Amino acid sequence: MWHRLTLEDVKVIGHYLGVLVLVSAIGLVPPLLVAVVFGEWHAASRYLLTSGIFLIAGSGLRFLRVQPGRLSRQQALAITGLAWLVLAFFAAIPLSMSGHYANYVDALFEAVSGLTTTGASVVQDLDHLSYADNMWRFMMHLMGGLGLIVVALSFGLFGKGSASLFTSEGRSEHVVPNVVQTTQFIGRITLAFIALSTTIVTTLCLVKGMEPARAFLQSLWVSISAFATAGFVPMSQNIMYYHSLAIECVLMVVMLLGSINFTLHAEILRGRIKTFFEDTEVRITAVWLIAIVMVFAASLAASRLMSDLPAMERRGLFMVVAAYSTTGFQNVTTSQITGSFASGMLIIAILMAVGGSAGSTAGGIKINRLAILGKSIVATLKETLAPDTARITISYQHIGRRPVTPDIVREATTVLILYGTTYIAGALVGIASGYDASQAIFESVAMASNGGITSGIVVPGMAWHLELFYLLEMWAGRLEFVTLLALMIQLVVSATPSSLAMRLHARRAQRRRS
Amino acid sequence: MKKERENWVDMAPDALLGYAVVVLALVCFMILLAIVVAGVRILTGMGAA
Structure with a gap:
């Protein structure tokens, strides 16, 4: 029997995703500082705007109040799998506005490539990319190399959920x-x-x-x-x-x-x-x-x-x-x-x-x-x-x-x-x-x-279907598959109409009995 | 926190020695790989090409 996500699970996942988005906003500080120091005002405004989006989205998700307690393994897998994707969507925003990417999908590919430490790039005219954008590309490498969850855990976040989150990111050993x-x-x-x-x-x-x-x-x-x-x-x-x-x-x-x-x-x-x-x-x-x-x-x-x-x-x-x-x-x-x-x-x-x-x-x-x-x-x-x-x-x-x-x-x-x-x-x-x-x-x-x-x-403006498939490959490879597959199965099983109908039916039957 | 910092300070000489040996081993290994490349080149008879 596959595990289905309950409303409580969704709340917990949303809450912790919000925490991760907020923590990742720290990574936007170096590019913002570099932009200010080198007078790249257009880039500075983009990073300021992105910081705002990170903070609003993160705080919004954190409003999903949860009871403090131990995270289940299923919840931890979903949080880790989704965190890598959600953060890539946000991380692509300043890049897509830089004018160095053919479209948003190219910027998303760059963000996933950066976070998963793949390093394949679809940037156009790299030699003239601003210092701030470059700084952000390498900040993504740093956060991705360490592991998004590792970065968040090192700040002492998540409390009792630490262990299951740590192992869900492709790491199993404790130093x-x-x-x-x-x-x-x-x-x-x-x-x-x-x-x-x-x-x-x-x-x-x-x-x-x-x-x-x-x-x-x-x-x-x-x-x-x-x-x-x-x-x-x-x-x-x-x-x-x-x-x-x-x-x-x-x-x-x-x-x-x-x-x-x-x-x-x-x-x-x-x-x-x-x-x-x-x-x-x-x-x-x-x-x-x-x-x-x-x-x-x-x-x-x-x-x-x-x-x-x-x-x-x-x-x-x-x-x-x-x-x-x-x-x-x-x-x-x-x-x-x-x-x-x-x-x-x-x-x-x-x-x-x-x-x-x-x-x-x-x-x-x-x-x-x-x-x-x-x-x-x-x-x-x-x-x-x-x-x-x-x-x-x-x-x-x-x-x-x-x-x-x-x-x-x-x-x-x-x-x-x-x-x-x-x-x-x-x-x-x-x-x-x-x-x-x-x-x-x-x-x-x-x-x-x-x-x-x-x-x-992998070149700028490559066929979108190939780009999306490669994006999926990078994501799956970084999380060593199990986390990603578990997340996909949970989402599919939870969203299947027949399973929804079955749950509805079971609830009605329970009501009738009571 | 203070205790942890003290541990790091105590560990410093061992750590430096440890890394010095590992980096030296890596450099030696890279030289060995370079020798292997040269050896293979001679064996494949491409030396005079």
């Missing part, structure tokens, strides 16, 4: 036993790395002769984008704009740090380095990257444009790290990806599809899930070959030995199948829209894994 302290820890680590990266990249930009204010802002933006493994960039030439090996190296390290599980960050901070190097996921990641780099280098060796060693080292390695971490930065052009780089295109797609570590800001299926499934296959083979009386137990290393239970295997299998299905469905929609099969597969994987590297399908 410290308390959810609020965990979210504060994630926020602190993120801000510390962004600050450090900004300082280094700003210095490198200043050495290159960039104007100080511009150097600082662009460094801040690419640093946010790198640690949140997001992918927006402030210049249309992407990372190639900086022409700096040093900046590319710094960003590679930041992207790799961003794709490390936050619980391992906590272990490193506590000085337990051994735990980090013993972790199954870390070890498999190292082997995975070495293997993929070998195949990638072999494929590039055949390419005329990339076959010289410095180009292979620089462009190849950077693209591998950007794809593995699902950041989506590019230091090759889109035409190179589909042209001279085409042999490596599938490898990039596989890297994005698999993604980074669980519990990090990276997207994709996650190395951890594949490791668990691999271990489960080994256990099956062992059981087949072992005597009938033998009992096979398998475990993996993650802050101590943990057993691979049937529940963990089931969760990993479910998510793997859902990702696979979405990748295929997106590819079919792309092919049906007239695109080349390899291009359609690449783009679908880039969207659902929140990788964001584009093969040229």
